[in-house]
Amino acid sequence: MKEALFGELRTALENFDVETAKRVAQKVIDTNINAIDAIELGLLPGLRIIGNKFSSGEYFLPELMLGAKVFKEAAAILEQKMPLGERPTKGTIVLGTVKNDVHDIGKNLVGTMLSMAGIRVVDIGVDCSPEKFIDKAIEVNAQIIGASALLTITMEKQREIIEVLRRMDLKKRFKVVVGGAAVDETWAKEIGADGYAENAQEAVTLVSSLLGR
């Protein structure tokens, strides 16, 4: 019975069928089947198929993002019954765009890819002050802060996050990674960031390695 449901979850994901995925997820909850198993044996295999097709060039970003959306909505139903500490995750990152910058397409892409890699992403949106990043990181017990800046005039805010962390003596507790069209590796080194990624795929590798995974 549960294998059949896991199979339905996987197929729903492959077909980008959010309604079926949510319906089956609810059935898993209603029949007291282990929700973690449903994610790991039902949803994740479906997501991996989409991810592999993206890597091989058969799928593009729309398929990736839609697949991630189906996964997220179904997983949200399954996670209702799970206490926070039990939810399968490799770690938590607080992701946002810095103060005075409202660009978020790249950040959203990175967030999606990180979620698909099993990392918990807490997205705080755009135009975020250093304090907003840090307060959230403390609240959700994150390991990493990810700050995006598209403009050269807002890049400075990434440095500010690191400076505030130092002042609050929190630099050792939270790693900071930076990205965005304006940013490069030289800048990341200059401001003392713990890492820089050129694109969403690199972000997954970077964050995973910083989490020790």
Place this chain on the structure above:
Amino acid sequence: MRLEAKVLDENEVKRIHDASLRVLEKIGIHMPHREALDVMESAGAKVERNSSMVKMPAQLVMNAVAKAPKSVILYGREPKYDMKVKEDGPFFGTMGYATHITDFETCKRRYCTNADLAEITQLIDSLENFTWMMPIATPQDVPKETSDWFAWVTTLKNTTKHVVGGAFGANSVRDVIKMGSVIAGGEKKFREKPFASFGILTRPPLQYSWLSLDGLLEIARQKLPTYLNAGCIAGATSPVTLAGTMTLAHAEIMGGIALVQSLNPGTPMFYASWSRIMDMRTGNVSLSSPEWSVFRIGLGQLGRYLGLPIRTAAMLCDAKISDVQAGYEKGTTGLAASLGGDLISGMQLDSDKTVDLADLVIDNEVAGMIKRIIRGVDVNDEKIAFDLINEIGPGGTYLATLHTMRHFREEIWLPTITERRTWAVWEKEGSRDALARAKETAKEILSSHHPVRLPPDVEKELDVIAASAKLSEG
């Protein structure tokens, strides 16, 4: 007849236009600025204060469009650079606000400095096919928050061509008027023939930022020319379908026109859109895809439907360097996109992030070719030349005739860096490719061209305006 292009038939233009009006009426635009909400409410729009949403009935929008001038003149500091935009275009100029430059000596990419911007502007000032420009780059070695003021000042110092720049809040507009007044020798003189105008970006989908609205309202109060530029990204901030993106962009632009004309009817405006696609493999935005050209032509048609002069963008490249990709991008999308408007900006590499002095020389050449193509054919008795055909008869030659000598310069485009000699001659002189020749030309220009310099005390006053600038906050 001038070369024209269409991607929408009459019914399709009307259909998209009507859909855009429905977007404005049923969905509305987010305008998070108290004064903008006040203006729109007084004009008869349905304003929801909590959400800052403005819904505009079609009548309000079209009344506003009717008030926008259908003919706009942009002035240079020298009369030879005055542009009667719609009637005498197209006029080529530069896109703005790149961040990097290809170093002339090392050919490596690095941040653009204020000194670089001065040098590039002097080059653009000398290139005959550019009649106007935006500050082509934002200097990265000045205070970041007010770098746009420095971009304005450095550009205005180094050219007498018309400058179109960003408006970053109301005080930046007033500061640009100050700059113009200082240069012209008084505000009255500047306003008689303003050689600076503005550009405002929308924030798709269906939003204007507080800072953009603050700038736009001030531009309207000052009644200076501005373009409204809707840069939807198909598949990301607008429907992936081209018709859907055009619907959204057209709505955003008309929403801004409604605001400006409601506040100060008769403010000169340009219709503009740099709507583009997202590359679905990398997530990066393309400024030179085939769809770019289709958008420019289609949105140009929509702008013409409103009767407005159009600012468009062409000859931008996704190519990182001035290579073969840059060549085919300038050639294909460059030509096609140039058919979409009157004021044409371009001339950057790396998806509008990097400028290159040698590449600008190539752009100048290509712009010349495109201008010639667009000019089309001039038909009259003199040019049909029946009498000459009769005189020369079968088997004769036209080369040494007065008619040829009189007309060849205006009929046939004359290249400056394009290689047309024989292989042997080309090889003997070093087998140089286009970029190498362009680089040499750039060097020669920079060593010999001297733009009209402002008096030192005027330049100092401009520096003070930039140094004491403050960014508005909502």
